[in-house]
Amino acid sequence: MDNSWYSFDVSPVWVFASLITALGVAVLLYARKTAPWSKSWNIFLGFLRLSAVFLILLLLINPLLQFNVNKTDTPLVIIAVDNSESIGLRSEAATPPEVVNWINNVQRELENSYTPMVETLSGRQDTILFDQKTTNLGALLKKIENVYKEQNIGAVVLLSDGIINEGRSPAYQTYGFPVFTVGLGDTIPPKDIAIRNVRNNQVAYQGNQFPISILLSQKGYDGLPLPVEIIENGRKIAAQEITLQPNAQEVNFQLDANSPGIRRLTIAVGEKAGESSYVNNQQDVYIDIIEGKDKILILAPAPHPDINAIRSVLNATTNYESVLFIPGIHERPKEKKFDAIIEHQAFSGHQYGDFEATGKWYIMGNSSNVRNMAQTITYLSINLKGNGKDKVRGAYNQNFTKFKISEDLTDRIQNYPPIEVPFGEYQLVGPTEVLLYQKIGSINTERPLLVFFDDGAQKSAVTPGAGIWQWRLQEAGSEENSQLFEELILKTVQYLSIKVNKDRFVVKPRESNYHIGERVFMDAEVYNEIYERAYGNTIPLVITDESGNQTSYEMVDSPVNSSFNLGALEAGVYQFKATTTLGGKGFSETGSFAIRDIQLEGINLTADHNMLRAVAEKNDGRFYPFSQASQVSEDLIGKGYKNIIRTSKETFPLINSIWVVLLIAGLLGTEWFLRKYLGAF
Numbered sequence: 001m002d003n004s005w006y007s008f009d010v011s012p013v014w015v016f017a018s019l020i021t022a023l024g025v026a027v028l029l030y031a032r033k034t035a036p037w038s039k040s041w042n043i044f045l046g047f048l049r050l051s052a053v054f055l056i057l058l059l060l061i062n063p064l065l066q067f068n069v070n071k072t073d074t075p076l077v078i079i080a081v082d083n084s085e086s087i088g089l090r091s092e093a094a095t096p097p098e099v100v101n102w103i104n105n106v107q108r109e110l111e112n113s114y115t116p117m118v119e120t121l122s123g124r125q126d127t128i129l130f131d132q133k134t135t136n137l138g139a140l141l142k143k144i145e146n147v148y149k150e151q152n153i154g155a156v157v158l159l160s161d162g163i164i165n166e167g168r169s170p171a172y173q174t175y176g177f178p179v180f181t182v183g184l185g186d187t188i189p190p191k192d193i194a195i196r197n198v199r200n201n202q203v204a205y206q207g208n209q210f211p212i213s214i215l216l217s218q219k220g221y222d223g224l225p226l227p228v229e230i231i232e233n234g235r236k237i238a239a240q241e242i243t244l245q246p247n248a249q250e251v252n253f254q255l256d257a258n259s260p261g262i263r264r265l266t267i268a269v270g271e272k273a274g275e276s277s278y279v280n281n282q283q284d285v286y287i288d289i290i291e292g293k294d295k296i297l298i299l300a301p302a303p304h305p306d307i308n309a310i311r312s313v314l315n316a317t318t319n320y321e322s323v324l325f326i327p328g329i330h331e332r333p334k335e336k337k338f339d340a341i342i343e344h345q346a347f348s349g350h351q352y353g354d355f356e357a358t359g360k361w362y363i364m365g366n367s368s369n370v371r372n373m374a375q376t377i378t379y380l381s382i383n384l385k386g387n388g389k390d391k392v393r394g395a396y397n398q399n400f401t402k403f404k405i406s407e408d409l410t411d412r413i414q415n416y417p418p419i420e421v422p423f424g425e426y427q428l429v430g431p432t433e434v435l436l437y438q439k440i441g442s443i444n445t446e447r448p449l450l451v452f453f454d455d456g457a458q459k460s461a462v463t464p465g466a467g468i469w470q471w472r473l474q475e476a477g478s479e480e481n482s483q484l485f486e487e488l489i490l491k492t493v494q495y496l497s498i499k500v501n502k503d504r505f506v507v508k509p510r511e512s513n514y515h516i517g518e519r520v521f522m523d524a525e526v527y528n529e530i531y532e533r534a535y536g537n538t539i540p541l542v543i544t545d546e547s548g549n550q551t552s553y554e555m556v557d558s559p560v561n562s563s564f565n566l567g568a569l570e571a572g573v574y575q576f577k578a579t580t581t582l583g584g585k586g587f588s589e590t591g592s593f594a595i596r597d598i599q600l601e602g603i604n605l606t607a608d609h610n611m612l613r614a615v616a617e618k619n620d621g622r623f624y625p626f627s628q629a630s631q632v633s634e635d636l637i638g639k640g641y642k643n644i645i646r647t648s649k650e651t652f653p654l655i656n657s658i659w660v661v662l663l664i665a666g667l668l669g670t671e672w673f674l675r676k677y678l679g680a681f
Contacts, residue, residue, distance in 0.1 A: 063654050066652075071647075079117070090276055135165055160183075180632060182625075215250055230265050306466055306468055325352060337357070340497040348372070364422075366466070377460065393439040431454055505588070
């Protein structure tokens, strides 16, 4: 039960002095012997005046009223639900309605002893739908640990089939609370044919061939023939017939990359009677056919970990080819023109040659000379204060407009380790935009850590410090991936390598590929005849799906909004056409984008209860098959997890209390009324 007590934070000397002063005022006023009322009334009136004056003086001292509040935290029992698609695809042991009914019953049984709560992969707690495209149980338990770390967690009950297709297994983790696990699904491999994996290039170049490798597994159909087909727009473009083997087997195709654009290919294998599921008999892949690969030149006076970190990101994609030139180590490239140049330890005085590029990224370091910078760029100047260095982190600029960083990733930057930058005053002039500001300790400054320049003819970026390789290492260690670092590198290079567009009307998807369920945005830009942004234009947009169905939109662009929000679309490849009129002349823009369906949940339908047992054993819990799940509530109640009493202290200035003011007015008003009633002097 919650309770509280109060105390005053004020010096007793001041309270005593106020009381003596109030007593003196009362004595001076009511000590006279002649009065038209009795002695008892005289003493009472004196008491009223003493009380009123004492309270007035007390308010002038302004004591603080302290509240010491005890709050009892009932233990939480959190039911962590794996609400992925695999639960419903194979539900011999427990159907989704049975699982939901069990969750509701457990909450009712526990509510008299604990506070039951529900967390799912999707975060929803009201309606549980088994519709998640991936399963990351490690992230689910880690989220619970972080969100409820200040609360009294008694135990977590993990309800899952143990099948993981994303993130790290929780079997290798320990948590700050007991974990009880309930096993769903069936551990006996089903009779089934499944596409286990498809390996393909996301990007292919027009005029070449690209491979598709399909890994198949099956149980119960040894030696039977099976057709394997690749279908595009309802038309079969390639096919093979294989004989099913006891072990997993690969089927390989070579396809032609013809016209540029995004292609959606459906891998389909024949269906056999008795399969546990037909969902995993087909899978979609998306191939972006492009005209060429961008070449990125990296210049440096010496090797550095930053270079390896940047090249590893660029080389992991098929959009870019990186060329490294360190004089004395590498031969000078024969090409003169590149799509972008990254110069590490920029402004160090090294002469690399007359290389050209659409955009340049200058990364400064210990060899950089700030005075040389003024001879190369004019939009950034650094007025050094001695030879000191600042250790700074990055602070993301939410108002940056040149490209977008995924909102769910931007918080990661606050955990990046600091890098060294020159200590001094930074000044920006001209058409610049800052993506990252320097953060010193907990203070965000206006100094740029990553700034972009674009005057319509030339594009460049400057990072005034080296050591960004640490960002990737830190993010990979704490988040199990380095998505933010990769996005920063790729989008910076993409922005710098894109040729200056002199079109007066530009409409393009914010991303060329979206996952199903994501909102699709189309960004529009309209320019007048001297290539200044023009607003107030009516822009009709028509989206066409693979079946030829069209959806029309219309937007009037403004400085506040120049984007179409198409919402979430079904999986497939979509064509778009946007039009507008400028000065009586019509303009149009066409293109395509893809919505990818994540098809992981149907690949493996064999429950992994051993993993769930390992999680329970490692975290002071117990494993239950769903057939014994009715025992969970009884065991949890028997654990007798204890309440925690937390004491919090709050202060409240007495002068802010309206009740004290009303009491003073009441005392003085009562005194005045009685004096009038009993007879004034």
